[in-house]
Structures are given as structure tokens and as C-alpha cells.
Amino acid sequence: MFPKHLNVAFYNYTHIFEFHNDTLGHVTINGVEAQLLKILSRALGFTFNLVTPEDGHWASVRSNGQWNGLIGEIEKGRADMAIGMTWIKEDRQEVADFSVPYYFDDVTFSTRLPDLLPKTHIYVLPFDIPTWVGIVAMWICLPGVFRCLYT
Numbered sequence: 001m002f003p004k005h006l007n008v009a010f011y012n013y014t015h016i017f018e019f020h021n022d023t024l025g026h027v028t029i030n031g032v033e034a035q036l037l038k039i040l041s042r043a044l045g046f047t048f049n050l051v052t053p054e055d056g057h058w059a060s061v062r063s064n065g066q067w068n069g070l071i072g073e074i075e076k077g078r079a080d081m082a083i084g085m086t087w088i089k090e091d092r093q094e095v096a097d098f099s100v101p102y103y104f105d106d107v108t109f110s111t112r113l114p115d116l117l118p119k120t121h122i123y124v125l126p127f128d129i130p131t132w133v134g135i136v137a138m139w140i141c142l143p144g145v146f147r148c149l150y151t
Contacts, residue, residue, distance in 0.1 A: 002044050002045070002046060003046060003080070004045070004046055004047065005046060005047050005048065005049070006046055006047075006048045006049070006080040006081055007048070007049050007051050007078065007079045007080050007081075008037065008048045008049070008050055008051065008079060008080065008081050008082070008083060009050075009051045009052070009053060009070045009073035009074065009078070009079035009081070009082040009083070009084075010033075010050055010051070010052065010070075010082070010083050010084045011052075011053070011058060011069070011070060011084035011085070012052070012084075013031070013084055013085060014031075015031050015032065016031045016032055016033050016084060016085055017029065017031045017032075017033040017034050017037075017083060017084045018030040018031045018034065019050065019052075027050075029050070033083045033084060033085070036083070036102070037083055051073055051078055051079050053068065053069045053070060053072060053073050055068045055069065055072070056069075057069035057072075058070060058084075058086075059071035059072065059082075059086065059092065061091065067092075067095055070082035070084060070086055071086070071092055071095055071096055074095065074096045075095050075096070082096070085103075086098075088101065
């Protein structure tokens, strides 16, 4: 059975998870992951309390082997879950369980476009060299094989 109340660690990150507290004490959350948290809360029927990491870090291992940031809040038991652009990494999986990824980064690298090949060589492009060697060998050998078989 799913718990009725969760402590959720978050990192205040523009457009991802924004936490606002007005002068009257009303708390609002905005951003993509804030909307996801609201949807999960309604769908699974739980309330939540927001917890920020005391150290203000994202998630890394200290020299003493303990975690800081969002993962540290889970490790210390101050949070039941964390939200806020948390990447799944092997060392983090030793401390916390992760959901199925719901965001994929489009970061990539680029190179210079390759030069075009001369059109005279375009007919050889469909196959690599060993394939062409096999085709030519069969073209030369098969007539002799058929002649031996049928004479």
C-alpha cells in the first residue's frame, strides 16, 4: 500500500521545480517536475511536505562516504523521495531506488560534414570490400562449378 504522506526533497531549479513562498505564507510550486509531483500526488492519493537539502548541494559523495544533497536527504531518512533533475548513476543506485527515466537530455557532439565521394565510385557503396571480393569470386567460380555438375 502506498503511503498517505511523503517528505519530498527538491532542488529549486528554474522552470524545473520552483518553490515560491509569498508574504502571507502561501506556498506555490511551479515547473515541469512540480507538475509531475502534483499529478502523482493526485493519482496515488498522497500529500507531501517539501524538504530542501541543508547543504544546498545536488548529490555527491563526501570523503567520509556519506551523501550530500538530494540523495543525502534520502540516505539520512529526512526524505522519502527526491525530485529535481536527478540523474541515475551507478553509485547513487547503491543508496536510492530510481523510477523509470522520464526525461532524456538531447546533449550531443558534432563534427564537420564528410566530403562527398566522387560519383564514379557510387556503385561500390552498397557493399564493403570483402562482400565485393565474394561476389567477384562467385561470378568467376560458379560457371565452372555448374559445368562440372552438368557434364
